[in-house]
Amino acid sequence: MSRRPAPVLRFRRRRKAPRWGNALLVAAPLAAFALVFLWDGPPAGLAAAVELPGDDVPGMAAAAGPGDSESARFDICSGRxxxxxxxxxxxxxxxxxxxxxxxxDTPEVSRPDCAREAALGDKATLRMRALLNAGAFSLEPVDRDRDRYGRLLRTVTRDGASLGAVLVDEGLAEEWGGARLEWC
Structure with a gap:
């Protein structure tokens, strides 16, 4: 008598659908809220409690003058x-x-002519960010409102002292003389 092998039962495995949909339902509204809430930087009370690297600014007192009414949390620009x-x-x-x-006038960071200009440009950018984040400041108008590219022309001051002059004193900028300087 020959014995037949028992039939092999084959079950199809059910694939589980990824649960990304649930995560997106929670994450999307939170991201939208954070974007709107933090658009100009954290609120003043929250910004004071959070310190970023480079926010300690030697050579520039963080105390604002009576006319210094502008303030925000600055980052380095990226994207559109x-x-x-x-x-x-x-x-x-x-x-x-x-x-x-x-x-x-500071060295260029977008299209530097040499490695020295790129390095100085990066330092000047980080230093300006630290100076702006150190406290309230003022935007002082100059002889004309806009340059030929449509940018507002302003001097940035804190307690009457130019933040740009700090960069000049540190060798990261030159006083504006009407033409771009060579940094190489």
Whole structure:
């Protein structure tokens, strides 16, 4: 008598669908809320409690003068949605407006002519970010409102002293003389 093997039962495994949908239902509204809430930087009370590296600013007192009414949390600009950030040592975005700091010229970071200019440009950018984040400041108008590129022209001061002059004193900028300087 021959014995037949028992039939092999084959079960199909059910594939579980990824549960990304549930995560997106929670993450998307939170991200939208954070974007709106932190658009110009954290609120003043929260910003004071959070310190970023480079926010201790030697050579520039953080105490604001009586006329210093502007303040925000600045980061380095990236991407397209620029609202409040530092482009380079002499150009910033503040509340959606591009501003050229009128009293200084700093090395280029977007298209430097040499490695020295790139390194100095990066240092000037980080230093301007630290100076702006150190406390309230003022944006002082100059002889004309805008440059040929449509940027607002302003001098940035704290307690009457130019933040650009700090960069000049540290060798990261030159006083604006009407023409771009060679940094190589």
């Amino acid at each position: 949605g620029r609202v409040t950030c530092v482009v380079d040592g002499d150009t910033i975005w503040y509340r959606g407006e591009k501003i050229r700091i009128a009293d200084i």
